[in-house]
Amino acid sequence: MPPIKRTKFKLVPEQLLEMFYWLKLIRAFDERLSVLVKQGKVRSGVYTGIGQEAIIVGTCYGLRRDDYICPLHRDLGAFLMKGVEPGMMMSQMFGKTAGLSKGRDSALHSGVPDLGIFGNTSMLGANLPVAAGLAFTYKMEKTDNVVIAYFGEGASNVGDFHEALNFAGVHQLPIVFVCENNQYAYSVPLEKSMAIDDVAVRAESYGFDGVAINGNDVLAVYQTAQGALARARTGGGPTLIECKTYRWHGHSEHDKAFYRTDEELAMWKSRDPIPTFTTYLRERHVLDEQKLNDIEGRVRSTIDGAVELAMHAADPVPEDAVTDLYA
Amino acid sequence: MPPIKRTKFKLVPEQLLEMFYWLKLIRAFDERLSVLVKQGKVRSGVYTGIGQEAIIVGTCYGLRRDDYICPLHRDLGAFLMKGVEPGMMMSQMFGKTAGLSKGRDSALHSGVPDLGIFGNTSMLGANLPVAAGLAFTYKMEKTDNVVIAYFGEGASNVGDFHEALNFAGVHQLPIVFVCENNQYAYSVPLEKSMAIDDVAVRAESYGFDGVAINGNDVLAVYQTAQGALARARTGGGPTLIECKTYRWHGHSEHDKAFYRTDEELAMWKSRDPIPTFTTYLRERHVLDEQKLNDIEGRVRSTIDGAVELAMHAADPVPEDAVTDLYA
Amino acid sequence: MSKELSYLDAIREALLEEMQRDPKVFVLGEDVGVYGGAFGATQGLYEAFGEMRVVDTPISESAIVGISIGAALRGYRPVAEMQFADFISCGFDQIVNQAATLRYRYGGRASVPIVVRAPSGGNVGGGLYHSQNPEAWFVHRAGLKVVAPSTSYDAKGLLKAAIRDDNPVIYFEHKYLYRRAKGAVPEGDAIVPIGVAAVRRDGADVTLITYGAMVMPSLEAADRLSKEGVETEVIDLRTLMPYDKDAIFRSLEKTNRVLIVHEDVKTLGIGAELSAVIVEERFEHLDAPVMRHTYPDTHQPFAQVLEQAALPNANTIADALRRLAAY
Amino acid sequence: MSKELSYLDAIREALLEEMQRDPKVFVLGEDVGVYGGAFGATQGLYEAFGEMRVVDTPISESAIVGISIGAALRGYRPVAEMQFADFISCGFDQIVNQAATLRYRYGGRASVPIVVRAPSGGNVGGGLYHSQNPEAWFVHRAGLKVVAPSTSYDAKGLLKAAIRDDNPVIYFEHKYLYRRAKGAVPEGDAIVPIGVAAVRRDGADVTLITYGAMVMPSLEAADRLSKEGVETEVIDLRTLMPYDKDAIFRSLEKTNRVLIVHEDVKTLGIGAELSAVIVEERFEHLDAPVMRHTYPDTHQPFAQVLEQAALPNANTIADALRRLAAY
């Protein structure tokens, strides 16, 4: 049983159960995608976040609609939590018109302005200057909104990372940078891509705080994120939260990931964020068998419904190859 | 009188006098350029390093011919110390064929492979990945050669800085990064371009040491550089040396620099590296009136000779606009 | 009411008026604040609008563009300055991948109303990195608009149009024209619509298509040819993407001969596309090959003799016109 | 002796043989080491040559190119891999400003023998950021060479030529061809010289100029037209800069009709330059307008119906040939 946390940001049972639901839903969504790829029903390179869900749930939970998130390729769950309908999300992965991009993209390169979701290009790190720009507008408007920008530890080596975090530091922008340090950038392990142990230390170069935490502990992530978000909302500037985690699948569903050992994977699977949290909730009598069944049922029917919708959704029309280029 | 230094890397009087000569020569070269611009004889935007000479002298002194330097726009003195003839350097500024670039450039964008000098583009920070590449070859060859790469504090905000230093850290390359922190990037003061006081802290993001020193004290620069160079030559990896300094002139000779106060300039002029070092040498009886006169005479005749040569050197021929594009 | 303004003042006035008109307009870039811009284009704006709307950024072209995109997604209309068009290569990815594709990949749900001002062009002794004409790279990329005014009137009117346009617009302002182009500019909103060329001189014998700093020498050459009995119609494109095909075809159908003049290099400069389109769509109207007179395929050298050897001028343009007329 | 090799294996074999031949050749890029490259082009090299000659870099395209340039200045022949050609936008400045201009600005005193391998092209379900054809940007920039093989033979022979060339060469390898193009490749040094096109099919009626993945459908279309009595000469450019003007003119003088086919977008794709040059220099030989059949001016959508709607194929090429033949 995990230690009882002294938490600054209290969560009532209903909230804990909601977080649990999100963990399960995001996991199930990615797992279903993985199957759909193997079945040849989804054609695109799918990058799952399986094993990393606690980061998305812990950081997105409680965000406002008019806060902005800037997710990267593994952060499908963030789209869901920020309000994209599962059916729309699944349609996006199927390349259907009902998706975010009218079938032009099957990944996460599309955004939803009304929901405060930015969809990045594929270029790693390129979301971070955009995130800084979004946060700059909140500062101009003196609102208490925030931006959360995600990136992998590999992306933290890209020039855009540096330029963006530096700007955020100079202007003390309302932004939280969340590093999902899953130990690998595609096949390249951390130690081959940087000479430091913690990406968090990079925050010092930009004049704000960085902290490295257990990214597989949803409550630890939530508490840390809430602290950083509160700081950002009240003019205290940016924070870099490095979440240590691991991706269970290959880089994409096509990658067999032979560059890592079975032992390493097994070790990290033993730190699966979901059972850990399940035990926590059970021992505190927040979760019982009935509730678990309910939630699992909801998750299953949500995913089934999403797949159903996406499978039967209309394919794009050829003309859409050349529309929406100019406003 | 400056405090007597306990120095690890000993210098004999002849060496101290040589360093003194270089300080004077580089100052005189830039000052003459400044006059030549005002006279309309040099047409280009000249970026002097007046006030910053101790950094170049302290870091370049004692370098080997087959070490490599990667200077930036204010580092004309480094070209001289690394072996470019003053007449050739002056011809470069005049845009003559006898210059480094056959008249194609009037600044420091041209290099000399035989002397271990890299000439960067104008793009700030773009020299740093190239410097890392040069250093990587020394590592491949297991020689004890080193690379010194220069950059301003402003350039340390550019993406290339980040990518280059990260690579250098991963491979523990034989390279010394020298930051000339002259407080301004064109008109923009340090505090508007970064939220930290010392660029040196950025080294921590890359897994090597950074140190901030008085860049107007040629011996302090020399001692620190020697330490870093020795580390690099013996496989100890990179070091970032931040030299605090100030540029006396505007960004270029066209810039009136109204964005700073007279008091600030006066304060920094009182820390002029040359009289400081002069006093040091006199009090130690290394320098006397006779030697001073000799050195000043040599400096004057060297500069006069260089200007003479450049003024009478041949203009490029029109055809050279389109040659040397391909090997 | 109208008044005589330099091209540079026209730019400044457009910025001032647009910022007064629309609180969502702001400017950002290196030295644009206190200093008023390297060329003075933003002079007075900092005093008028303060540091949150006239933002001195760190040196970081990629971030400057990315921040602009982020702000644009929240309804702002940022005007980003590249200090020299040459440095746009450092912000290239954010322009061509982030800004140009956003609307498309968002399924038409968002747009990116940013302006990137890029002081371009040679004949100013700037050498390789302060003279470039990078417009063709952006014309090649769907989703961007590209403009290049040649007069004070257009400098103001096109900048206003660019700011009000809902798409990313790259605004090339030619440095040679800053103080050399002077002309009447109406007070207030004299918008020059994007996509509409101007016929600068009527003529029935030959059509000359050009833009930017090449308009003046083209007109001079046309005047000379007039004395020789050849009447040249001079079309100033003003917008390079979408360019004004109608205006080009109208003129060509009258003259049946076309010369394209530009300061950009020949290979895949805009002349290539115009020639190809004319041939594809108006082949039967051609009494002579479409000819191009451009900068040769080389870089921009510094020395005056080299710079002048490479730049088209009234003499060389007149020669090209003669060749075409005599064909 | 020759053997049947896939295009991808031909690339790998060229790398292997060149690394065996010349110890100065090394490869670097993301996942090129242990993993053997995202597409497997470097498989086996890490085991054969070790981590100092097969360098897994951090994610940092700008540094990858810059490091290559630095190594090249010391006599090495680095082969840098962009994981996808699309990401070359992140290393753009180092290519167009650092590498392309170096020899020129050094007054001819140095050269930059680097190869940048860029897996390009669509028809692989890659969407906006894994399908691009960025070749035209580099053809536009003096100082670079650009190649784009279409067969296994050329993939090997051109890569060898590129590695041995003393200039920066951008090597576009088309992802669609990796496993689909197969053919006889001689053992050992069968260099394909840069700058020489190949006539893939003789024909006296129409000339079709193309390259890369468009060669196959062009040949198919030519076969169909043959059945209709129109004989098409198909020229595979192989090198895009410097392109083989002689081969083009030779064919054109025979057929008097030219169609250019490319997968890159139309506006300022290479077809524009070829058309313009043909018109300028061989106007009198044209019995019909030079026509272009290309990707439309848009981005690369993911959904199959959209992707196929935009890509030229044997049907659409045959139609274009018919239009041209019937003109």
Ligand SMILES: Cc1ncc(C[n+]2csc(CCOP(=O)(O)OP(=O)(O)O)c2C)c(N)n1
């Ligand atoms: C600029 C850029 N270079 C290369 C790639 C190819 N690529 C896609 S994901 C990836 C690894 C990313 O690693 P990391 O940032 O740690 O995120 P993770 O996939 O581990 O979540 C690479 C190299 C890319 N998308 N963008």
Ligand SMILES: Cc1ncc(C[n+]2csc(CCOP(=O)(O)OP(=O)(O)O)c2C)c(N)n1
């Ligand atoms: C990428 C890039 N952006 C902008 C410029 C224009 N520029 C030239 S020098 C300079 C200021 C440089 O400041 P710093 O790096 O501190 O060096 P210093 O001039 O103070 O020595 C600027 C903005 C440039 N050369 N390159």
Ligand SMILES: [Mg+2]
């Ligand atoms: Mg990772």
Ligand SMILES: [Mg+2]
């Ligand atoms: Mg500075």
